[in-house]
Amino acid sequence: MSAGSASFLEIQPSELAFPFELMKQSSCSMQLANKTDHYVAFKVKTTNPKQYCVRPNIGVVLPGSTCDVTVTMQAQREAPPDLQCKDKFLVQSVAAENGAATQDISAAMVQQGAREGC
Template sequence: MSNELLTVTPQELKFRFELRKQIPSSLSLFNPTNKYVAFKVKTTSPKKYCVRPNTGMVAPGNTTEVTVIMQQQKENPPDLAACKDKFLVQSIAVTDEKESTDFTVLFAKEKKDSITETKLKVSYIVPNAPPSPVPENDEGEYETSHASRGTPGGGNTVLVQERNAALAEADRMRRELGEYVTQVEKLRTQVSGKESKVATVAGFSVMHILLTALIAFFIGRFTDTLNPQY
């Protein structure tokens, strides 16, 4: 936008808004005249923005870059969707570059109708929110991903499963052994009740030998089950 003395671009200052970060934007002031032009940048929110430089001199045919920095914001402003802040670029022509280096005094003594002005609007660009790492409305898949991790150790999962199966088999055999022992005890009781004479071998009854062999057999199987070969 041209104010006769300076061409100011862009016409709207845009800030890519992020919390707790200083956000810069820039202005270009071009002097199309054959005179030196002094400028001054003002804003409706001086505590919110820092302008560098906020005053200066632009030589004929030259361009001066001005940086506008929005200070860190701790929370979203209420006018985030439609910012109400504004900037004003004032400029005056000077006959001599060294006429005055105190721009405050220079603008103060200048007649109001000789000061040209350019008004600028402000807008915020809000970055898109990053996608959620967990798909919405897909809790089943989320639970599945947790379950698929397996037990600690990774490659030991199969060994653990086989070990558990072996222990279960050993427990089953132990119960069967108990049942066989119970049956043998019943048989021995029946034989004793009839006062039958049972042949003995080396001082032991045949029933005792049978019971001992049966227990030894199951103990052997039980031991092999508890110590499977991997």
Template sequence: MSSNTLLKVQPWELKIPLKLGKQSSCCMQLTNKTDQNVAFKVKTTTPKKYFVSPKKGIVLPGSTCSVTVTMQAQKRIPSDYNCKDKFLIQSVVVNNDVSKEDINPEMFDKESGKVVEEFKLRVVHVTVNPPSPVPEEEEEEDISKSSVFLEEKAQYSSLFEDALPMILKLAEENNCAVEKNLKLRRELDLLIEERARHRKGFSFMLVVIIAILSILFGCFIKTS
């Protein structure tokens, strides 16, 4: 652990959950303690094992940058959980016109006379609590509930199979009733149309008879 004047690094150590076959992540906070722009770069002793985002950047005066460290999925878990992996954060003051893309390894070269600060962090693997086992009583209760459910399901299935022929028969009778109803409606419509035609013909004949009688009556008057 060292005392830095450029960047305040938190936490002091990286606690990464150790999960078999799964990636694990943690974060570190880099806070600029100065009134100047500070460039940083993150290194690790095992670069193939970890993914760092961002690996480099610029922290403005008084601001904080969050860096995420992701450990690749592990195929096995060491019995003692002892980890020798370490991270190194290098920082240096840069001009205001320097951007993230301008950061290069030469900026952190101490031989050039620049003040390059370094902060070292060690990696600590933390165990993940496994899910608590189901109590035997609860497990037995679940099994008994499952047995009751299966038994009830079998009873309902048997009842449905027994009632299926009657359901099909009722459906067939209903279809027959619907067809008969439609047939009766069609016959009723034909009777109504036929009656209407008869009424129309009767009215026409009545008018003709009245007209003939009127003509005959007129001729009879003239003759008189």
């Protein structure tokens, strides 16, 4: 994951690592930290949405606060070739109005203001 110079959120860790076990799902956590004085709306996307469950995948991080996001990889029936995973995640963020809540966030709002990638 890499953040642009005008990013609203700091993302930790910069890379997700899933322990691989056949027929068993595994989870990783990442933390989104809002270092600004603004409410920040976010949306998490992946190149392989059938393979991962992201909770929450959309939300609002209050000024000076953090949000923990859990990414769960679904159970695999077979190992990927060379055990290499090419899946990617994208964290989009945009400044939101003060008092904004998750239900106020629209996909168009976040896409128009996207600032970060991973």
